[in-house]
Amino acid sequence: MNAxxxxxxxxxxxxxxSSAAPTFTGNxxxxxxxxxxxxxxDTHTTGVEVAEPVTAxxxxxxxxxxxxxxxxxxxxxxxxxxYTRLSRQNYAxxxxxxxxxSCTMKHNPRLNEKVARLPGFxxxxxxxxxxxxxxxxxxxxxxxxxxxxxxxxxxxxxxxKAGAHGELCGILCIKAALEARGEGHRKVILVPxxxxxxxxxxxxxxxxxxxxxxxTAQGRVDTAALKxxxxxDVAGVMITNPNTCGLxxxxxxxxxxxxHAAGGYVYCxxxxxxxxxxxxxxxxxxxxxxxxxxxxxxxxxHGGGGPGSGPVVLSEALSPYGPLPFTERYADGHITLxxxxxxxxxxxxxxxxxxxFHGQMxxxxxxxxxxxxxxxxxxxxxxxxxxxxANYILRSLDGVLDAPFGDxxxxxxxxxxxxxxxxxxxxxxxxxxxLIDEGYHPMTMYFPLVVHGAMLVEPTETESKAxxxxxxxxxxxxxxxxxxxxKALKTAPHFAPRSRLDETLAARKPVxxxxxxVPVAEAAE
Amino acid sequence: xxxxxxxxxxxxxxLAVIGAPSIxxxxxxxxxxxxxDGPIHDLPMHASELAVERHMSALARRNLSAGEAxxxxxxxxxxxxxxxxxxxxxxxxxxxxxxxxxxxxxxQGTLQMLFEFQTQVARxxxxxxxxxxxxxxxxxxxxxxxxxxxxxxxxxxxLSSGLHPHYVSVAKTMAKYTGDALETSAPTLTADxxxxxxxxxxxxxxxxxxxxxxxxxxxxxxxxxxxxxxHAHKALLIAVVTEPVALxxxxxxxxxxxxxxxxxxxxxxxxxxxxxxxxxxxxxxxxYVRQMPGRLCGETVDADGRRGFVLTLxxxxxxxxxxxxxxxxxxxxxxxxxxxxxxxxxxxxxxxxALAATNHAGxxxxxxxxxxxxxxxxxxxxxxxxxxxxxxxxxxxIVRALADRGILAGVSLGRLYPGEDALANGLVIxxxxxxxxxxxxxLAAALQEVLA
Numbered sequence: 001m002n003a004x005x006x007x008x009x010x011x012x013x014x015x016x017x018s019s020a021a022p023t024f025t026g027n028x029x030x031x032x033x034x035x036x037x038x039x040x041x042d043t044h045t046t047g048v049e050v051a052e053p054v055t056a057x058x059x060x061x062x063x064x065x066x067x068x069x070x071x072x073x074x075x076x077x078x079x080x081x082x083y084t085r086l087s088r089q090n091y092a093x094x095x096x097x098x099x100x101x102s103c104t105m106k107h108n109p110r111l112n113e114k115v116a117r118l119p120g121f122x123x124x125x126x127x128x129x130x131x132x133x134x135x136x137x138x139x140x141x142x143x144x145x146x147x148x149x150x151x152x153x154x155x156x157x158x159x160x161k162a163g164a165h166g167e168l169c170g171i172l173c174i175k176a177a178l179e180a181r182g183e184g185h186r187k188v189i190l191v192p193x194x195x196x197x198x199x200x201x202x203x204x205x206x207x208x209x210x211x212x213x214x215x216t217a218q219g220r221v222d223t224a225a226l227k228x229x230x231x232x233d234v235a236g237v238m239i240t241n242p243n244t245c246g247l248x249x250x251x252x253x254x255x256x257x258x259x260h261a262a263g264g265y266v267y268c269x270x271x272x273x274x275x276x277x278x279x280x281x282x283x284x285x286x287x288x289x290x291x292x293x294x295x296x297x298x299x300x301x302h303g304g305g306g307p308g309s310g311p312v313v314l315s316e317a318l319s320p321y322g323p324l325p326f327t328e329r330y331a332d333g334h335i336t337l338x339x340x341x342x343x344x345x346x347x348x349x350x351x352x353x354x355x356x357f358h359g360q361m362x363x364x365x366x367x368x369x370x371x372x373x374x375x376x377x378x379x380x381x382x383x384x385x386x387x388x389x390a391n392y393i394l395r396s397l398d399g400v401l402d403a404p405f406g407d408x409x410x411x412x413x414x415x416x417x418x419x420x421x422x423x424x425x426x427x428x429x430x431x432x433x434x435l436i437d438e439g440y441h442p443m444t445m446y447f448p449l450v451v452h453g454a455m456l457v458e459p460t461e462t463e464s465k466a467x468x469x470x471x472x473x474x475x476x477x478x479x480x481x482x483x484x485x486x487k488a489l490k491t492a493p494h495f496a497p498r499s500r501l502d503e504t505l506a507a508r509k510p511v512x513x514x515x516x517x518v519p520v521a522e523a524a525e
Numbered sequence: 526x527x528x529x530x531x532x533x534x535x536x537x538x539x540l541a542v543i544g545a546p547s548i549x550x551x552x553x554x555x556x557x558x559x560x561x562d563g564p565i566h567d568l569p570m571h572a573s574e575l576a577v578e579r580h581m582s583a584l585a586r587r588n589l590s591a592g593e594a595x596x597x598x599x600x601x602x603x604x605x606x607x608x609x610x611x612x613x614x615x616x617x618x619x620x621x622x623x624x625x626x627x628x629x630x631x632x633q634g635t636l637q638m639l640f641e642f643q644t645q646v647a648r649x650x651x652x653x654x655x656x657x658x659x660x661x662x663x664x665x666x667x668x669x670x671x672x673x674x675x676x677x678x679x680x681x682x683x684l685s686s687g688l689h690p691h692y693v694s695v696a697k698t699m700a701k702y703t704g705d706a707l708e709t710s711a712p713t714l715t716a717d718x719x720x721x722x723x724x725x726x727x728x729x730x731x732x733x734x735x736x737x738x739x740x741x742x743x744x745x746x747x748x749x750x751x752x753x754x755x756h757a758h759k760a761l762l763i764a765v766v767t768e769p770v771a772l773x774x775x776x777x778x779x780x781x782x783x784x785x786x787x788x789x790x791x792x793x794x795x796x797x798x799x800x801x802x803x804x805x806x807x808x809x810x811x812x813y814v815r816q817m818p819g820r821l822c823g824e825t826v827d828a829d830g831r832r833g834f835v836l837t838l839x840x841x842x843x844x845x846x847x848x849x850x851x852x853x854x855x856x857x858x859x860x861x862x863x864x865x866x867x868x869x870x871x872x873x874x875x876x877x878x879a880l881a882a883t884n885h886a887g888x889x890x891x892x893x894x895x896x897x898x899x900x901x902x903x904x905x906x907x908x909x910x911x912x913x914x915x916x917x918x919x920x921x922x923i924v925r926a927l928a929d930r931g932i933l934a935g936v937s938l939g940r941l942y943p944g945e946d947a948l949a950n951g952l953v954i955x956x957x958x959x960x961x962x963x964x965x966x967x968l969a970a971a972l973q974e975v976l977a
Contacts, residue, residue, distance in 0.1 A: 037641050037870050046876030048608055051958060053886030060885070061745050061907040063775045065878075070648045073873010080610050083638070083867055087619035090634035094618030100627075107528055108622045111574055116798075117612070120585025125598040126800030127936045128589070129928045135587030136799045142584075149565055161660035161801065164855035175702060198855050205853055206702045248554040279552060284559040299528075303615075303860025304623040304635035305657070305820065307802030323698070340694065341943035352698035356601055356663035356691040356789075357800025369581055370528075375571035376564035378526040385531050387551045392539045410543075410551040432628070442628055464530035465539060491828065496630040499828040503629075506825035506837040510814065512654045513644040514824075 031497060034085045038514045041072030047079050089497040090304065091441045097463055097471050101414040101444040101456025102196065102244055104274055104296035111373065112299065112366035121365050126357035130337050136361060137335040141327045143368045147292060147313055150379065151270075152283030155319030157312045158326065159359035163271055166291025166310025167202040167238075169323060169354055173289055173314060174236050174265045175206060176321035176351040183263065186235040192221040193450050194243040196269050208235060215450050219245035219405035219416070223255060230262035236288070240269035242276065242412035244448040245405050246390065246456070256286025265289070265318065273297045274461065275387055275413030278380030288315040294360070297382075298367035309363035320349040325358055385461035386413050389468060393457055396472045400479050404451050413460075419453030423485035428453040433500065434478035436493035440471060526571055591797060591933065595964035599911045599955025600741065600936040601662065601689050601767045602800065603792045605880075606959055611794050611867045615860055625820075625856060629835040630827075635859065636834035639822035642866040649772050649869075650786040651779020652808030656819040658862040659805025659854060662789025663695045666735065666765050668818045668852050669785045669807070670696055673733035673761045674705060675816050681730045684709035686719045687740025689767060690941045696735075705732075711945045714915050714938075716906040718746040724754040731760040733785075738764050738778055739771055741941070742904065742953060743911035752782035761785060768792055769806065770957075771909040773881030785809045794868030795861050804861035814838075818852030880958060884910040888956040891965045895954070898969050900976040904951075911955040913938075916976065920952040926975045932968055 026033035058064060074082060091098070098105035116122060124133055144156045157173075160166035171189070178186050189203035193215040200210040213226045221239065237259055241249045249255070256266045268282055270290040274297040276282075282290050294300045294309040302308075314322055325339045337358075338347060374382060387410065394403060394415035402420040405411070419428045432442030432455075444456040457475075459468060481489055493499065531539075536548070545551055552560070564570070572580075591604045598604070615621060619634060626632030626639075639657040646655035659665040670682045682705055684693055693709055700707050708726060712719070723734050734755055739745045748764060755762040764778030766788035778786045788806035791797070795804055809817055815838065823837035872880060888910040895914060896903045905912040916923055920937035927934040938951035956965070 034637070036637065038644065041870065041873060043874035046873045046879070047610075047871035048876045048880075050876060050879040050883050053882045054962070055886045055890050057889050058885065059889055059892075059905070059908050060775055061747070063745055063747060063907075065773070065775055067776070067780065069772070069777075069874050069877070071645060071869060071872070071874040071877060073876055074870050076608070076610055076871060079867065079871050080614065082870070083614045083620075083863075084617065086634035086637055087614075087617045088634065089631075089637070090619040090623045091628070091631040092619045093622040093624075098624060100624055103624055105622075105624050108618075109528060111578065113616060113621075115578065115581045115585075118582060118585040119590040119592055120582075120588040122796045122798055123590040123592050123604070124588050124799045125591060125596075125604070125797050125933070126602055127598055127600060127940060128933055129925055131925070132589035132928055132933070133799065135584040138584050138587065139581075146568065149568055161664065162856050164853055165660060165664070168853050172698070172702060202853065207704065248552075250554045250556065253556055253558055276555070278564060279561055280555050280559045281561065281565075282559075285556075301621045301860065302624050302856075303863065304620055304632070305625040305639075305859030305862075306856040307660075307804075307858045307861055308856050309802070324694075339940075339943075341940070351701070353691060353694035354664075354698060355661060355695060355801070356689065357661075357803075360801040361799035362796075362802050365581065369577055372569070372572055372577045372580060373528065373574070374526060376568040378529070378571040380561075380564050381526055381529055384548050384551075385529050385536075388531070388536060388539055388543075388548060391543045391545070391551055395543045409554045410545070433630070436628065436631055441624075441631065462528055462530065465535040467530075493630050497633045498630045498831060498833040501629045501827045501833045501835050502825045503835050503837065506823040506835045510821070510837060511824040512640075512814065512821055512837075513647045514640065 031088060032085055034082065036514055037072050037074060037082060041074045043068060043072060045073040045075060047074055047076040096440060097459065097467050098441045099443045099457045099459055101458040102271060103444065104458060104460055106299055106460040107462035108299055108301040109370060112369045115369045116362050116365045134335060137327050137337060139364050139368055141329050141335055143364050146371050147311055150277055151290065151313045152281030153313035154316040155314045155322060157314065157322040159323055159354050160291065160310040160312055161355055161360060162306065162308030163291055163293040163310045164198050164202060165354065166312045167198060168206060169312045170267045170289035170291060171202055171206045172351050173318040173321045174267065176349065177265065177318055178235055180349060186233055188234045190226060190229055190234060190237040192239060194219060194221055194245050194448065195238055195240040196244055196271060199238040199269055203238060218408040219247050220249055221251065221255065223251040226255060227258045230258060232263065234262060234264045236265035236267055238267040238269065242272045246411040246414040246416050247405060247408055248412055252285045260286065271296055272413050275383055277383050278376065279383045288318050294363050294367040299370045300363045300366040307360055307363065309360035321351050323352060323354045324350050382461045389459040389461060389463055390415050392468060393459055393472060397476065400476050414456055414458035416451060417455040418451050422482045426482040426485065428455050430482055430489045431455060431478050433492040434481065434489045435474060437495045438474035438478060440474055594931050594933045595967045596933045597935040597954045597956065597968060598933055600941065600953050601789060602797055603768055603955060603957060604797055604959050605792050605957050607794055607796060607868060608871050611864055614867050615864050620863055621860065626836060629833065633833060636822050638863055638866055640824060640834050642862045643822060645866060645869050646806050647808050649769060649777065650788065650806060650808040651777030652786050653811040654814050655806065655808035656817055657822050658857040659807050659819050660858060661801065661803040661805045662767055662787060663692045665787040665805030665807045666692045667696050667699050669763045669787050670705060670733060670735065671703060671852065672785060672816050672818060673763060676813060677732040677760060679730050679732040680704060681706045682732055683723060683726050683734045685723055685736040686710045686712040687742065687744065688735055688737045688765060689741050692765065711942055711948060712742055714904050714948060714951050716744065716904055718744050720746050720751050723751055727754055727758045727760055729758065731758060733761040733763050735763045735765060738766055739768065739909050739911065742913040743908035744905055745775060745907040745909065748778055748781040748783060768909065768911065770881050770884055773877035774885050774909060779808065790865045794864035802858055802861055804858040804865055819854045820857045883958045887960055888912060891956045894965050894969050898973045901972065910957055911953060913951050913953050916950050916952055919949045923975055927971055930971055932971055934968060
């Protein structure tokens with residue numbers, strides 16, 4: 001056997017007599033199988049050169065490391081090749097349309113990356129004297145001003161590290177405000193079915209009791225049911241707008257007024273803000289708190305799972321309770337950082353700190369760069385094009401896929417379909433995996449829960465008409481195959497780096513770290 | 526508006542397909558009261574790439590960057606050299622612009638990397654398993670306290686006085702709402718850590734003891750007696766590592782029987798960035814894996830029997846469990862985890878150990894030099910690359926005075942512990958492989974002048 005075969009990866013042996021014999025490396029269109037670093041590296045190899053220590057004296061007490069750690073190293077060329085090969089097994093927005101609903105994958109301009117890497121932003125420490133970081137504080141302050149004006153709100157908490165962290169921030173502000181009013185007994189948060197799944201998790205995590213409010217047959221909050229549930233035990237509601245069915249919550253102002261009249265607060269999940277930015281100010285709808293996912297609306301890259309950034313805009317009622325730290329700009333232009341030291345005198349009601357430092361500065365620079373590129377006029381165009389693209393997809397697939405809320409009015413940022421009219425035994429997952437073979441990342445599947453076999457398609461504003469037409473063609477083709485009962489769809493994808501993966505096995509017998517394979521002789525004993 | 530590819534002709538054709546006379550007809554569900562009839566007033570209009578870059582560069586120039594000055598700040602964020610190939614690889618569009626790997630067949634690059642990251646982190650921390658990263662070290666620390674509450678069904682956490690005060694602040698914020706009782710105090714400017722005090726404080730209500738290693742003043746303590754004491758009371762030991770490079774030189778907390786080890790991974794591969802994005806590390810013993818927060822990547826096979834990777838055990842997560850979810854984590858720090866993993870792969874064990882040795886040696890030399898400055902007393906008997914000096918007078922104005930001379934001299938304890946007069950004279954100084962002997966000499970000479 002060839003020595004290379006002894007590692008854990010599985011080259012496929014060429015088969016005799018086959019006209020389309022798999023290659024030894026598994027190469028298919030220059031896509032090579034790639035071993036794990038633990039299988040190709042060793043603990044003696046390194047790709048860096050470190051200066052020799054200047055002294056042998058140690059101050060490590062009796063804890064100097066003696067045992068090996070087990071970290072494999074690769075040379076620099078091997079490292080570059082390993083990760084470059086891995087990168088080729090990923091789908092990404094740079095490769096094509098990424099129609100994940102509620103996740104808003106749009107073009108990530110490289111100017112953002114260039115600016116974020118300027119040493120004045122990338123190479124400054126969070127605890128430097130504030131006089132030496134006036135430009136960084138200026139970025140935070142300038143972005144804060146944009147967020148406040150675009151949303152029509154009173155203040156903004158910049159430090160939350162992601163959307164879910166922002167939700168928690170908003171809920172903690174509500175809790176602090178209630179306690180300041182002596183109404184800490186309000187323990188119920190109402191969450192409509194048309195809201196994001198993270199909303200109830202956040203409310204429960206902060207110690208609230210979550211009660212669901214049903215959606216109407218048209219995919220919006222059942223306003224009557226919500227109003228009927230309001231009372232002295234309700235702390236507030238968490239609404240997603242535009243909601244997770246892709247629709248604008250028409251009654252939001254009336255809901256806000258009712259919630260306020262009943263002594264509660266309104267939290268809005270702003271994940272889908274790109275559909276209304278520059279056309280609607282949530283503050284005008286009576287919102288008290290709303291997080292904004294910077295990667296969704298303002299194009300900071302998501303990097304295969306973060307980092308996110310979730311600033312929270314706040315109403316006048318909630319602003320005093322926002323977290324530390326925050327910036328304040330004086331008339332002379334100087335910006336201060338309000339931390340624990342100064343908070344007592346000037347901001348006694350802040351609920352405290354959510355994270356060690358100031359939030360996702362690297363994301364702030366990228367978001368501000370994107371905002372300045374678009375300007376107030378361009379951001380309004382963002383919303384218009386996002387909504388136009390989503391409705392174009394919705395209407396172009398009339399009669400092809402079932403659209404449960406297709407008659408509920410224009411959709412906003414995303415088009416929602418169901419698997420209702422597919423052949424028996426075919427469902428959303430088959431459409432999704434079929435799309436992979438067409439060269440597309442699938443849409444969001446089985447979410448929102450209010451729709452059976454939901455398919456949530458969000459094109460975003462940075463797709464051209466030609467790109468949309470090609471995607472619509474691919475989705476129509478896959479849908480027609482699923483309606484015709486094409487069995488090949490059940491085993492899709494066929495043209496991806498992997499065929500369908502066994503997720504049940506992964507959950508039942510979790511293998512979360514690599515371990516040395518047991519030699520065959522030992523295993524047999 | 527160079528990021529918006531539709532032309533007015535496209536828009537017209539698309540509206541015709543939709544059957545809407547104008548774009549306004551797509552916003553009919555927005556109530557009158559909330560409609561804006563044009564761009565929001567008093568905000569600037571769109572700008573060219575050149576104009577934006579000029580504006581942002583001007584802001585960047587108003588900051589004194591670490592590379593421009595003799596630089597000695599640490600306390601949870603460290604300046605290390607990041608090899609150029611790390612930044613190159615994380616900027617590959619297939620990594621940079623991918624989403625969370627929900628479709629594993631076309632996300633094996635991210636998933637295999639996360640599996641490798643989990644293994645690297647588990648080995649570094651000395652734990653059985655690790656997750657695919659958290660927001661940062663401070664939120665990972667708070668999530669660990671919550672995890673200890675779920676495992677022990679107890680609600681009293683004892684926080685070491687050596688735990689980063691911002692981490693303590695985050696835990697306090699969250700404890701107000703989760704109902705955990707937290708016991709903590711400020712450190713003292715001495716060489717002694719509080720291990721004995723912590724051991725004495727453990728009782729039958731204790732869910733966990735949280736200890737930082739090396740601690741906020743840079744001191745290193747043997748955690749084994751503390752682990753034994755925790756386990757004798759059926760409480761968990763949570764260790765927090767804010768400088769993971771240290772683990773190339775000293776035993777890991779996991780090797781000393783800590784149950785959960787969390788950390789800030791910024792030192793490996795991730796720049797300072799004024800505090801974020803960073804990458805939280807989170808490892809624990811095997812038996813607690815189903816209580817561990819955050820994303821997990823697991824190995825499995827595909828329909829053709831080939832090894833592959835998927836996100837797994839997601840039934841703990843918020844978007845699925847709704848109000849029964851066990852953490853605030855929705856996403857992870859995927860790209861920062863990639864940076865960490867690439868840098869760690871470049872280092873390998875040999876490189877990490879060499880890097881750790883260089884950091885430590887540089888810090889020892891700096892401590893010896895600064896101890897010669899009249900009025901400076903090094904309090905540490907043990908440290909890795911960060912130590913604390915007592916200046917005999919308030920450190921904060923000294924730091925400002927040194928900044929005026931272009932020296933970024935360390936973190937004054939007055940900034941971290943406002944109101945704690947006993948700590949006001951303390952200055953925490955970090956030395957890494959980026960610090961030169963000339964930098965140390967510059968700091969020593971300037972300190973001598975300023976203190977005189």
